Amino acid sequence: METTVVPIGQSLKAKNAAIARENRERFHAKRLLVLNVLSSPGAGKTALLERTLTDLLPRVRGGVIVGDLATDNDAQRLRRSGAPAVQITTGVLCHLEAAMVARACEQLDLDALDLLLIENVGNLVCPATYDLGEDIRVVLFSVTEGEDKPLKYPVVFKNADIVVISKIDMADAAAFEREMALANIRRIAPQATVFENSVRTGVGLQEWYDFLVSRARRHANG
Amino acid sequence: METTVVPIGQSLKAKNAAIARENRERFHAKRLLVLNVLSSPGAGKTALLERTLTDLLPRVRGGVIVGDLATDNDAQRLRRSGAPAVQITTGVLCHLEAAMVARACEQLDLDALDLLLIENVGNLVCPATYDLGEDIRVVLFSVTEGEDKPLKYPVVFKNADIVVISKIDMADAAAFEREMALANIRRIAPQATVFENSVRTGVGLQEWYDFLVSRARRHANG
Numbered sequence: 281m282e283t284t285v286v287p288i289g290q291s292l293k294a295k296n297a298a299i300a301r302e303n304r305e306r307f308h309a310k311r312l313l314v315l316n317v318l319s320s321p322g323a324g325k326t327a328l329l330e331r332t333l334t335d336l337l338p339r340v341r342g343g344v345i346v347g348d349l350a351t352d353n354d355a356q357r358l359r360r361s362g363a364p365a366v367q368i369t370t371g372v373l374c375h376l377e378a379a380m381v382a383r384a385c386e387q388l389d390l391d392a393l394d395l396l397l398i399e400n401v402g403n404l405v406c407p408a409t410y411d412l413g414e415d416i417r418v419v420l421f422s423v424t425e426g427e428d429k430p431l432k433y434p435v436v437f438k439n440a441d442i443v444v445i446s447k448i449d450m451a452d453a454a455a456f457e458r459e460m461a462l463a464n465i466r467r468i469a470p471q472a473t474v475f476e477n478s479v480r481t482g483v484g485l486q487e488w489y490d491f492l493v494s495r496a497r498r499h500a501n502g
Numbered sequence: 503m504e505t506t507v508v509p510i511g512q513s514l515k516a517k518n519a520a521i522a523r524e525n526r527e528r529f530h531a532k533r534l535l536v537l538n539v540l541s542s543p544g545a546g547k548t549a550l551l552e553r554t555l556t557d558l559l560p561r562v563r564g565g566v567i568v569g570d571l572a573t574d575n576d577a578q579r580l581r582r583s584g585a586p587a588v589q590i591t592t593g594v595l596c597h598l599e600a601a602m603v604a605r606a607c608e609q610l611d612l613d614a615l616d617l618l619l620i621e622n623v624g625n626l627v628c629p630a631t632y633d634l635g636e637d638i639r640v641v642l643f644s645v646t647e648g649e650d651k652p653l654k655y656p657v658v659f660k661n662a663d664i665v666v667i668s669k670i671d672m673a674d675a676a677a678f679e680r681e682m683a684l685a686n687i688r689r690i691a692p693q694a695t696v697f698e699n700s701v702r703t704g705v706g707l708q709e710w711y712d713f714l715v716s717r718a719r720r721h722a723n724g
Contacts, residue, residue: 320542320543320544320624321542321626321643321647321648321651321654321655322542322643322644322646322647322648322651323647348654349627349654349655349656349657350653350654350655350656351650351653351654353650353653353654372627372630372631372657374596374625374627374628401627402542402626402654402655403596403625403626403627404543404624404625405571405594405596405623405625405628406596406627406628408594409594421543421544422544422646424544424644424646424669424672424676425543425544425545426544428573428575429543429544431572431573431575432543432570432571432572432573432575432624433543433571433572433624434571434572435571435594447646449675450646450672450675450676453671453672453675454646454672
């Protein structure tokens, strides 16, 4: 009897890719714009998503799926925006997978949404290679993390559609060198659109909102 | 013929544990104090280690092994301290393993060192369950990452001997709630000694140095 050996990593990735395709077809059929938001822990994903959901209502009806190893703190925070939020806890797993997103969607009324934000587990490595079925992949890093993040985590940045530089109100306190950071992004992720903003002061949020509203409208019109 | 199926994850972990034991025995025989330093990207590991190595010389002869997905930027930075530094690049792997550390040690003269600092890949998830053979596991998080990090990344904090709260010069700018952070550390990691410091201003570094010097002396005296 012949035995075919399939590398486990490859097989799991192929299964994830298949489920991600199903997710994507389902989201497109519902004319839903879906973002997969990645960053290291504490870069400000939840803060940006909470404020985005709040400020875009009622123009854009948003919902959110949020992944963490433990606690549902983030879903609780995100619900303060008035948007529905589903928490996924992954235990020791360092990324979300397409199947988890599919299951979480069962707890959401997708027909009542224009925009679905998926906040991934705080990690710049593992989530980079897992497609969830999103339209847009957003990678966020804060001015306090240093200008070299794109060089040191190239895989996640190479796959980004959007790079958000967050907490720009703290740029001076962090001695953040903006031009160097932008040059590093351009070098690793020339394909990415860059937004720079601060949830605390509101600086730069309007451009981000305009982009989301315009893309959500385009999706809604098929 | 009987076949024993060993789960791949378990088998790799057992292999890592065996090599970590070998590393530990070798480090002990050389009376070398070894730290494994973990944090999310941009929390300030390299800055703390660079300044520590510089300030402790010549009292303590330090060396460093540093892991990153890509680039040898950190080894270059760390060499400015005058200490020998070996870079490990892991590609897509989100943590260091004991075998990588064993190989990196071949590039260091361990007999000429009192202290070996291992800077792990920037990640609060994957490195948590890989023993490298260290004496002390240090988990670092910065005031800009938020007070809730111990709750959201419990595995890494539960295995910490030391927790360092970094960048405390930015505590006000980040509206950091110190008491809440300390309570969260106590809840998840009651075993850990906590240091709070700033590499930029130097605040809190003396306690950290005193601890390292005292532990390095104890090791040197067997």
